[in-house]
Amino acid sequence: MIEARGLTKDYGGTRAVDGLTFSVRPGVVTGFLGPNGSGKSTTMRLILGLDAPTAGDVTVNGKHYREHAAPLHEVGALLEARSVHTGRSAYNHLLALARTHGIRRSRVTELIDLVGLHDVARKRAGQFSLGMGQRLGIASALLGDPSTVMLDEPVNGLDPEGIHWMRTLLKGLAAEGRTVFVSSHLMSEMALTADHLIVIGRGRKIADTSTAEFVRQASGNVVRVRSPQATQLAALLAGPEVSLTVLEPGLLEVNGLTAAQIGDVAAARGLALHELTPQQASLEEAFMELTREDVEFKAAQLELDEAVA
Amino acid sequence: MSAIAPVQQLPRAAHTGRVTQARVAFSEWTKLYSLRSTRWSLLAAILLTIAFPVIFAAVTSSHWGSMNPHDRADRHPLDIALAGVNVSQLAIAVLGVLVITGEYSTGMIRASFTAVPKRLPVLWAKTGVFALVTLLLMLPPVLISFVASQAILSRHHILQISFSHAGVARSVIGGAVYLMLVGIFALGIGAIVRNTAGGIATFAAIFFVIPPLMNILPTSWNNAISQYLPSEAGRQIFSLTHGNHSLSPWPGGLLFVAYCALVLGIAAVLLVRRDT
Numbered sequence: 358m359i360e361a362r363g364l365t366k367d368y369g370g371t372r373a374v375d376g377l378t379f380s381v382r383p384g385v386v387t388g389f390l391g392p393n394g395s396g397k398s399t400t401m402r403l404i405l406g407l408d409a410p411t412a413g414d415v416t417v418n419g420k421h422y423r424e425h426a427a428p429l430h431e432v433g434a435l436l437e438a439r440s441v442h443t444g445r446s447a448y449n450h451l452l453a454l455a456r457t458h459g460i461r462r463s464r465v466t467e468l469i470d471l472v473g474l475h476d477v478a479r480k481r482a483g484q485f486s487l488g489m490g491q492r493l494g495i496a497s498a499l500l501g502d503p504s505t506v507m508l509d510e511p512v513n514g515l516d517p518e519g520i521h522w523m524r525t526l527l528k529g530l531a532a533e534g535r536t537v538f539v540s541s542h543l544m545s546e547m548a549l550t551a552d553h554l555i556v557i558g559r560g561r562k563i564a565d566t567s568t569a570e571f572v573r574q575a576s577g578n579v580v581r582v583r584s585p586q587a588t589q590l591a592a593l594l595a596g597p598e599v600s601l602t603v604l605e606p607g608l609l610e611v612n613g614l615t616a617a618q619i620g621d622v623a624a625a626r627g628l629a630l631h632e633l634t635p636q637q638a639s640l641e642e643a644f645m646e647l648t649r650e651d652v653e654f655k656a657a658q659l660e661l662d663e664a665v666a
Numbered sequence: 667m668s669a670i671a672p673v674q675q676l677p678r679a680a681h682t683g684r685v686t687q688a689r690v691a692f693s694e695w696t697k698l699y700s701l702r703s704t705r706w707s708l709l710a711a712i713l714l715t716i717a718f719p720v721i722f723a724a725v726t727s728s729h730w731g732s733m734n735p736h737d738r739a740d741r742h743p744l745d746i747a748l749a750g751v752n753v754s755q756l757a758i759a760v761l762g763v764l765v766i767t768g769e770y771s772t773g774m775i776r777a778s779f780t781a782v783p784k785r786l787p788v789l790w791a792k793t794g795v796f797a798l799v800t801l802l803l804m805l806p807p808v809l810i811s812f813v814a815s816q817a818i819l820s821r822h823h824i825l826q827i828s829f830s831h832a833g834v835a836r837s838v839i840g841g842a843v844y845l846m847l848v849g850i851f852a853l854g855i856g857a858i859v860r861n862t863a864g865g866i867a868t869f870a871a872i873f874f875v876i877p878p879l880m881n882i883l884p885t886s887w888n889n890a891i892s893q894y895l896p897s898e899a900g901r902q903i904f905s906l907t908h909g910n911h912s913l914s915p916w917p918g919g920l921l922f923v924a925y926c927a928l929v930l931g932i933a934a935v936l937l938v939r940r941d942t
Binding site for chain 2: 402405409430432450456457460464471502
C-alpha cells in the first residue's frame with residue numbers, strides 16, 4: 358500500500374511533481390503512466406525517501422519508508438537510473454544488499470536463477486547489456502520478498518521474451534496479494550499489464566481509474582459509414598449526442614452511436630450501406646490526447662484566471 | 667546469458683529482520699573486498715610503504731662515506747624507515763575518496779540508501795570498515811620497513827636505532843595509525859564533495875598545496891599557524907623528533923583526530939539532508 362498526499366517536489370524553481378494525491382492498493386497491478394519527464398521517476402524517489410518532498414507526504418505500508426526497520430522486506434524497488442556499481446559482480450552486488458538485512462546467500466543465488474543471470478553472475482555489472490542490468494535490478498527489488506514492489510520502466514531494454522516474462526511476473530506478484538506499482542511511458546504496455554492506472558502529465562494527476570474504464574473512454578464510439586445515400590442517412594442519425602463528420606462524399610464518421618444502431622436505422626428506412634466499421638482509436642493516441650489536453654487545460658485556465666483578475 | 671527460469675512465481679523467503687549497524691558493516695565489508703580498485707590501491711600502499719625506505723636506506727648506506735657532516739646529520743634512521751608513509755598516504759587517500767564517491771558516480775548510492783534509508787549507518791560502517799582494514803593492512807608494512815631499513819643500514823652504527831628506544835615504537839605504529847586517519851579524512855571529504863576528481867583534488871589541496879603556501883606568510887605567522895594544519899598535526903604521530911614550531915605527538919594526533927571528526931560530522935549532516 359502506497360499513499361501520497363499532496364506530494365510536491367521542486368528542483369531549483371522547476372516543479373517536477375505537483376500536488377499528487379493517490380493510493381496504490383495491494384492485490385492489483387497499478388500502472389503509473391505519463392510521458393517522459395512527467396515526474397514518474399521523481400515520485401518514485403520521493404516514495405523511497407531518496408529525495409525529500411518540498412510539500413506533502415508519502416507513506417508505504419503506513420509509515421515513511423525511512424522509518425521501516427527492514428525496508429527491503431517492505432518495498433522492493435527498481436529505479437530507472439542504474440543503481441549498481443559497475444566494478445562489482447552481480448552476485449556481490451546482491452550479496453552486499455542482502456547482508457544489510459541478514460538475508461542468506463541461498464536467497465541471492467535463488468534470485469539470480471529466477472532472473473536468468475546464472476551464467477554471468479560473476480561478471481562485472483559494468484559489462485552488462487541494458488537488459489541484463491534490468492534483470493539485475495529486478496533481482497535486487499525482489500531480494501527481500503517485499504510486500505510492495507515498485508518498478509520504474511521495468512521492460513526497458515528487455516527482449517520480447519523478457520517483456521512477456523515481466524508481465525507474467527507482475528501479475529503473479531499482484532495475485533499473491535502484493536502491491537505492485539509499475540511506471541511506463543507506453544500506454545500499450547500498461548493496457549496489457551495493469552489493472553488500474555494513475556496517469557500523470559507535467560507532475561499533475563490526470564486520471565486515476567481502472568484500465569478497462571480508461572480504455573473504454575479512450576476508444577470512444579466512432580463508426581465509419583459508407584452509403585450512396587449518405588446525406589439522407591446523416592439527417593436521420595443527427596441528434597444532440599451524435600456528431601457527424603463528412604470525410605468525403607458518401608463517407609461519414611459518426612460519433613455517439615454504435616454500429617448496430619446505425620445499421621438498424623438504415624435498414625428501417627431501406628438505405629443501402631456499403632461499409633459499417635467501428636473505429637478503435639489507438640490507446641497511444643488516446644493517451645497523447647489526454648496528456649495534451651492537460652497542457653491545454655492549464656493554458657486555458659491561466660487565461661481564465663487572468664480574465665477574472 | 668542463461669534462459670529465464672520457467673518458474674515465474676517469486677519464491678518466498680523468511681523475513682530475517684531489521685537493519686542493524688553490524689549488518690550494515692558486514693555489507694560494507696562485502697562492498698570493499700569485491701572491488702578491484704580496493705585491492706590495487708591497498709597493494710600499492712603496501713608496496714610504496716616498504717619500497718621507499720628500502721631504496722632510501724640502500725642509497726644512504728652506499729653514499730654514507732662520501733656524504734658531508736651536514737647531510738649525515740639530516741639522515742635520521744626513523745625518517746628513513748617511515749619515508750614510505752608520506753608516499754603511500756596518497757594511495758590510501760584516493761581509496762578513501764573512492765569508497766564513497768564510487769557509489770555516487772555509478773548510482774550504487776541509490777541502492778545503498780534504499781536498503782538503509784536512515785543513511786548514517788552506511789557512513790559509519792564505511793568509515794569503520796575502511797579504517798580497520800587500513801590499520802590492519804598497514805601495520806605489517808611499517809614494521810617490515812623498519813626492520814628492513816635497519817638491516818640495510820647495519821654497517822653504520824650511528825644509523826642503528828632500537829625499537830625499544832623512547833618514541834620509536836610509537837612512531838612506527840603511528841605510521842599505520844596516521845595512514846588510517848588519512849583514509850578516514852579522505853572518506854569524509856569524498857562524502858562531502860560526492861565526486862571522485864573533486865574529492866581527490868580537495869584532499870590534495872589540504873595536504874599538499876596549502877602547507878607549502880604557508881611559506882609566503884611572514885615567518886612568525888607561518889610558525890604560529892602551520893603546526894595546526896591537518897597534515898602537520900597528523901605528521902607528529904609518526905615523527906620521533908619535534909621542532910619548536912610543531913606539536914607533540916599526542917596533541918598533534920588528537921588534533922588530527924578532531925579534524926577527521928569534523929569532516930565526518932559535516933559529511934553526516936549533509937548526507938541526511940541532501941537529495942540523492
